[in-house]
Amino acid sequence: MVHSGSRNIGYRMANHYNDVAKRSREKFGSLVPEKCDLDFLPLDSQEANDYLAEMNFCLEFARCSRYLMLKRVCEIMEGRFPDINYEKEINIHHNYASPEKHYGKEVMIHRKGATSARKGQLGIVPGSQGTRSYIVKGLGNPESFESCAHGAGRKMSRGRARRELSLEEEQRKLDEKGIRHGIRGVRDLDEASSAYKDIDEVMEAQKNLVEIVTTLEPLAVVKG
Numbered sequence: 001m002v003h004s005g006s007r008n009i010g011y012r013m014a015n016h017y018n019d020v021a022k023r024s025r026e027k028f029g030s031l032v033p034e035k036c037d038l039d040f041l042p043l044d045s046q047e048a049n050d051y052l053a054e055m056n057f058c059l060e061f062a063r064c065s066r067y068l069m070l071k072r073v074c075e076i077m078e079g080r081f082p083d084i085n086y087e088k089e090i091n092i093h094h095n096y097a098s099p100e101k102h103y104g105k106e107v108m109i110h111r112k113g114a115t116s117a118r119k120g121q122l123g124i125v126p127g128s129q130g131t132r133s134y135i136v137k138g139l140g141n142p143e144s145f146e147s148c149a150h151g152a153g154r155k156m157s158r159g160r161a162r163r164e165l166s167l168e169e170e171q172r173k174l175d176e177k178g179i180r181h182g183i184r185g186v187r188d189l190d191e192a193s194s195a196y197k198d199i200d201e202v203m204e205a206q207k208n209l210v211e212i213v214t215t216l217e218p219l220a221v222v223k224g
């Protein structure tokens with residue numbers, strides 16, 4: 001399993017268009033109180049078209065980044081195991097907007113911390129570097145707009161994890177499981193297992209959204 005987002009480009013792009021929407025409240029006739037911070041771009045506007053084009057560029061950047069990491073890993077594996085075979089890769093986004101049809105209407109679905117889980121669609125639900133992760137198959141539940149959680153989800157912010165978690169305890173947990181990891185100092189605690197929710201509880205809560213295909217146990221974690 002590999003992960004990369006758009007490496008800050010998407011974040012900067014999203015902030016830019018959020019500012020555009022805020023500046024255009026009067027132009028677009030927004031009736032939502034400004035304090036709600038729910039400004040929007042009408043889909044038939046040039047601003048929205050520009051946003052969607054740039055968002056898709058960022059998604060493609062992230063996809064290519066993951067592909068390149070995966071390619072490097074495969075090259076290393078093939079150097080040790082020349083006869084290795086691979087199944088088709090599963091590549092899925094978890095922070096994007098998508099034009100879709102739900103309940104008989106054409107709508108724009110925003111998935112933040114969620115992934116598409118259409119009926120029969122393969123997906124990935126990661127736990128943490130010390131817990132299992134899952135390959136899943138979507139059930140196409142209309143009540144979730146055919147979506148599921150993209151992972152365990154945080155129970156601690158990055159800052160809180162660094163302040164409150166014990167470096168020695170988090171290292172011990174992974175060492176006892178025989179997991180090769182990269183938790184070397186306090187700065188690395190933001191990705192410690194204890195900063196995340198229980199992945200098994202998350203999977204139980206969304207058993208009406210996806211079915212488990214494969215369970216993965218961590219052997220090693222490499223972070224860059």
